[in-house]
Amino acid sequence: MTPARTLVALGALAVVLGGLVAAVTGPMGWAKGSWAAAYLVLVVGVAQYVMGRFRAVDAGDDRAGWVQLAGWNLGGALVIGGTLVTTPLLVDGGSLLLVVALVPALRARAGGVPPAAVLAYRGMLLVLAVTIPIGMLLSHLRS
Known part of the structure; x- marks a missing residue:
C-alpha cells in the first residue's frame, strides 16, 4: 500500500x-460531540482524503508521504484527545504534528493536475495552516 492510498x-x-x-x-x-464529529469529518477526513488524492499524482519520495500520513493521523488524534480531556499541551503537540505533515503535503508535485485544482489544493492547505494556531489558542483559552 502506498502513502497516497493509505491517506x-x-x-x-x-x-x-x-x-x-x-x-x-x-x-x-455530549457537549463536545458535534465538535469531534466535525473535526473528524473535515480535518482528519476530507483534508486527508484530498491530500491523498493529490499525492497519488506525485511519483516522488514515499518517505515524505509516510511522514505526512503519520503526522496527520497522530496529530489529529492528539488534538481530538487533548480537546476531549481539556489538555491544551496535547492539542499543542498534535497541532505541531499537523504542521509537520503540511510540509510534505505542500511539497507534493502536481504533475498533470489542472492549475485550478492545484490552486484549490494549496488554498485548502493554507486554510489548514491558518486555522491550526487559532485552534491552539482556543484550546488554551477554553481550558
Whole structure:
C-alpha cells in the first residue's frame, strides 16, 4: 500500500467515523460531540482524503508521504484527545504534528493536475495552516 492510498482510505474512514460520532453523541447530549464529529469529518477526513488524492499524482519520495500520513493521523488524534480531556499541551503537540505533515503535503508535485485544482489544493492547505494556531489558542483559552 502506498502513502497516497493509505491517506485516501484513512480519510474516507474518518468521514464515516465522524458521521457515527455525530449520530451517537447528538442524542446523548455530549457537549463536545458535534465538535469531534466535525473535526473528524473535515480535518482528519476530507483534508486527508484530498491530500491523498493529490499525492497519488506525485511519483516522488514515499518517505515524505509516510511522514505526512503519520503526522496527520497522530496529530489529529492528539488534538481530538487533548480537546476531549481539556489538555491544551496535547492539542499543542498534535497541532505541531499537523504542521509537520503540511510540509510534505505542500511539497507534493502536481504533475498533470489542472492549475485550478492545484490552486484549490494549496488554498485548502493554507486554510489548514491558518486555522491550526487559532485552534491552539482556543484550546488554551477554553481550558
